[in-house]
Amino acid sequence: MRLFAARNLARLTSRQSPKYRGSTLRQALLLSGLGLSVLALANADVSGAHLEAQCDARYAPPEVDGAFSVPLEREEFASIAKSRATRLSSASYKANFPIEDKYAVEATDSGDVFAAVLDGHGTASVLGAFLCMFRSSLIVLRWQLAGGWQVSEYARKTLIGNVQKELSYLYKSGTNEPAHGDEKTVPDGRVAAAIQRAFGRTDRDLLAEVASAFKLGFGAVARCGSCACLAYVHEGTVHVANAGDIRAVLGKLGKDADTIVAEPLSSDQNAMVKFEQEKLTKEHPGEANVFTCRHPDSCYVKGALQPTRAFGDFSLKHPEFNGPPYVNGDRSAGRHFSAPYTPPYITATPEVKSHKLEEGDKFLIIGSDGLWDYLSNEEAVEVVKGQASCGNHDLAGRALVERVLQKAAKRYGMTYQELLSLPPGSHRRRRHDDTTVVVLFFD
Template identity: 30%
Template sequence: MSSNQILHNNKGSSESVEQGKMKVGSGAQEAGKGRSRMSENIKHGYHLVEGKMRHAMEDYVFAQFKEVDDENELGLFAIFDGHLSQEVPNYLRSHLFDNILNEPNFWSEPESAIRRAYRITDSTILEKAAELGKGGSTAVTAILINGRKLIVANVGDSRAVICKNGVAKQLSVDHEPEREKKVIEDRGGFVSNFPGDVPRVDGQLAVARAFGDKSLKEHLSSEPDVVTEAIDDQTEFLILASDGIWKVMSNEDAVKCVRGIKDPRTAAKHLNVEAISRKSTDDVSSVVVRFR
């Protein structure tokens, strides 16, 4: 796994970052953490483990606090889970947040800016298909504005779950082909449902929305679901994780797994290790943001 698989650098961030590589069993691992300067109680940690599938690691993470000016700070967190591709999730890691923040109405209408940036980014990926390949990627992004307002967007089945007073609340939407069957069929596609397999768009892709996937794009959306959540005194932590976690754990399982662990990097690692112990064979990646 390349060190470029993580974009978690000090340039423009609010706190120096600790990160490192490990090898445990047969899975390469990478981890890191950071802290907000605006709100010292807010910290994040991330951890990734390469799965046992017959492909190289395709999960990418972005996790950074960014000081905008003397009065504004952003926490930028994301999981990008590629399929048939390292190039597309890597492109998202490098460009999606810049595209969002470059939208002129980001501060006044952040949800609209996020939707537009998702569309623009996907269009660019499709235009660069000769360079980036035929694969694609899911995405779940979370933008924390001044420690008080959280905006989550996603396409695909990577997931965001927040914990308030011990209660798990899912903020993202799992874009499953069966749930969006009518839309896919209205576009001229179909959803297969073969015995022993999960539903797939045109018999190929197990998610109904994704970046890239040029050969399926006529039947596949990249429109994100976007939700805004207030961060208050009841808010404990946020989990972002790829579907390698959610295939074997419920939202409640994940919250219970990490709630008692104060260090977010340790919490993210513990979550991944638990998923592997439950026989997840996919790449697993998670970001934990602690608010108190």
């Protein structure tokens, strides 16, 4: 089943993360958005609204289809003594079948919080899965059954762990080794470099997984990938690493307590952004098709991919994944890019921004592009502010998803229920994308 009782989910978490067993929070929490789930982590020492505003009827708990109605409540979050991330709300709603969005959250006894949203893309051949059964190759079977959702699932399982490893090496090296249980200050630039190394490790490990399948003739594995955005909250700083078009937006108080303003902590990295177009043109001079635009809102790297940073998509990174010219329509050897072809065109190295949390910083929204297709940064922070002002912090993620669906229904001349009744897959995907959000609240 997609939805778990809190007790069952805690048991599942303990099996998946034995490293973190036994703490106040069972040492960690690890969630993925496979359908829709909502998570609320409440600090026992925190009460009342986070934002100084009266509850407005517009922001009452949203009336949504039953699939949204199961909150997963957790134990108190009091163990994060050094972190300002005391609560979170997360929600994921699928358009594709299977859903290509995933997310993961972990909290440690040391007070660190990690939150990642992943957005997969690309489709592998199901026929290849049956063929590979005769080759007795489980690796091929796994990846041919998958496509983009498997890449995002792979990153969900491995990215945070890789980041923790790199940070552990950083904090324990040289003069940065902890003294008397307290970590000495590490420059933000070194933290950013450690996170970038972790993204690189994740991409290299993924490459090793899919290479054998590609060599056996299953070329679709080189055309699958996943964007990723990770937030790492450590003491009074949030570090945001973004590879692709997932977005992180900070909600902070304006000049008075009744206003909230949006401050982006990430930049969109796709072929529609002028900076990315100029970067591609500079790095690949003479390639007129280094990016192509069907219209201003639909641009692709080498005519194949919108994001300019992502895990996977190895046909745009390594020449050995460029298949030979197609013969009789046979695409089993993978995508073929004719000359000029000078990879890499994209990278998994994220852009990392570090932000010192201030008193007026109230929450961070991390959302897949399905959210931002319909909501501006300002609209998103207003929705979260409204839920928080009513004390409904656990409903913030749900409310964002609902707002997306309401606007999608209006755009396509449908009722809300008509949109919800569409089956996952092409019918739903034509109206909206998978939509996943994680909202971290700061106190």
